[in-house]
Amino acid sequence: MTAQDRPTLDPRTAYDVISAEKYADWDPLLDTFDRLREETPLVWVEDPEHRHPPFWLVSRYEDAMRISKDNATFLNNPQTVVFSLTEGIEFAKSVTGGSPHLVASLVTFDAPIHMKYRKLTQEWFMPKNLRTLEHDIRELADKTVDRLIKAGPQADFCKLVSQPYPLHVVMQILGVPEEDEPRMLLLTQQMFGGQDEELNQSGMKDLPPEAITQLVAGAVKDFEAYFAKLTAEKRANPTDDVASTIANARIDGEPLNDRDMMGYYIIVAAAGHDTTSASTAGAMLALAQDPEQWARVREDRSLLPGIVEEAIRWTSPVQHFMRTAAEDTEIAGQKIAKGDWVMINYVAANHDPAQFDEPRKFDAGRSPNRHLAFGAGAHQCLGLHLARLEMKILFEVLLDRIETVELAGEPKRAKSTFVGGLKTLPLRVGVA
Structure with missing residues (x-):
């Protein structure tokens, strides 16, 4: 041709x-x-x-x-x-x-190695296992909504809710201590927010391409250093979490090499956070723009799964x-x-x-709503069930405790060609 x-x-x-x-x-x-x-x-x-x-x-x-x-x-x-x-x-x-x-992970592997790596943690993210985590996720949702209400009646939903909440959830599943979560948030924003001066935490505006690349590479190095230390801890004292599974995993009888292991940690930590954060903010934006729909779903929670699924399509975070x-x-x-x-x-x-x-x-x-926001085929998102569950539980808590919600300013989207969504969502909320 x-x-x-x-x-x-x-x-x-x-x-x-x-x-x-x-x-x-x-x-x-x-x-x-x-x-x-x-x-x-x-x-x-x-x-x-x-x-x-x-x-x-x-x-x-x-x-x-x-x-x-x-x-x-x-x-x-x-x-x-x-x-x-x-x-x-x-x-x-x-x-x-x-x-x-820069990162070797599930999203960069092809068959046959891809499925071997995917199976290491696949059971962790299936509905049967996730049901055992619902109580803990709901506690995190309650604490998150506490912060929103305390900051109100006017607050940035992204900063207080949609950014920290999925991070709390995935870090708990991964086995990262709560005191290390701010570091994980910063590194995630540097990886996926490298094109947005308000998210990459660089202090620079209008970064040239080479600076963006180096910023992302620096975040990857910081992730690797953190997870190398965590690996040693989980090998010495394994616990019931995903990090211990990765640290002690074997493929074809051999331990994971350092690059593949670090990539596994990074994809779980970073991808499991930013994408759900974007979908959550997208759902809240849609409901804040339609107060009647907010009132309807408060009365009829059977509408909630549809709101979650539509938010994921409508936002398309990846x-x-x-x-x-x-x-x-x-x-x-x-x-x-x-x-x-x-x-x-x-x-x-x-x-x-x-x-x-x-x-x-x-x-x-x-x-039907057969969207492609989670991909399809062998590489369909490993965490899709977790994302849906996180959003469902959070909005159940929000609907229980928030009576009214409306925009309190102009929302702003992130500058990003890869993972994107709202970076600010100013809201005015009325407590139930």
Whole structure:
């Protein structure tokens, strides 16, 4: 296939789909995806100045679902699974000895190693085991809502609730002491908030790409140093938690190597926090914008699961993943060559009107709601049951104790192309 055969995105629109700032401006971004989905649902994105490798952008739900499920044709290796500038990819290779992945984890492994690693902790995150944690999660939810009420009647929901609450939950499951949680929050924000000066905690605005990459690499190093110490503790005195499982795990009879072990800790700690945080804030934004819906769900809790599921779709916290074609193939009538890089854009897919009627509308009664916010296929999110449970319990507590809720200012989204969502949500709450 020649370059002339590829439908190529114009430079201005290409900037829109890879710019962190554009993901903070939600409706115009969705407008862009609507146009692309209609005109060129599969389009080649390249930079004349070669600042990033070229890739195919997938915007239709049908195509995104097919690629997500076809883990033999579309691989998580050998290229990075997150969109990165060429400079960042080369930096990662320089510090890892050749891998484009700063972190080696479940999201970077392909078969057969992926399933071997996934099975190490899979039971921890299944509904049967999570039911034993409901009491502890509810206690954390109560303490979180206590802080919100104490700070009220006007407060930032993100800072007081949606950011700390999922962190508390996942750290408890992982086995990280409560006094270390602020450090984990900071490192998570540095990893996933590197493009947003208010979240990356750098004290700098308008970070150049190389500084962003180095900031993320520094957070990874700090994570690794912390979990190396935790590993020693869990090997000497194992307890009933995920960290002990990882520290003492064996694959094919051998202990995990240091890089894979650290990656496992990091993916559980970081991915288990930011994504649920974004969905939780998204749910509260939708309810704050619709006081009648808040009142209805207070009276009828059967609506709550629908609100949780719709919030996850509507927010789409993981905004994309990249895949690499293992062989020549075809998507949407377009030939894809072996080795081509492909972006599954979940924001676009989860707002596809061919799959979701009025996709920009928050519809708690949406059914079916087969969104792609958790991915699909072998790499479907390991923590999806935990995320749903966390949100359900938190909103049960909120609905019990908060009578009214309304916006008290303009919410702001994070500048991020990868994991994104609200970073501020000012609310005015009335206590029940």
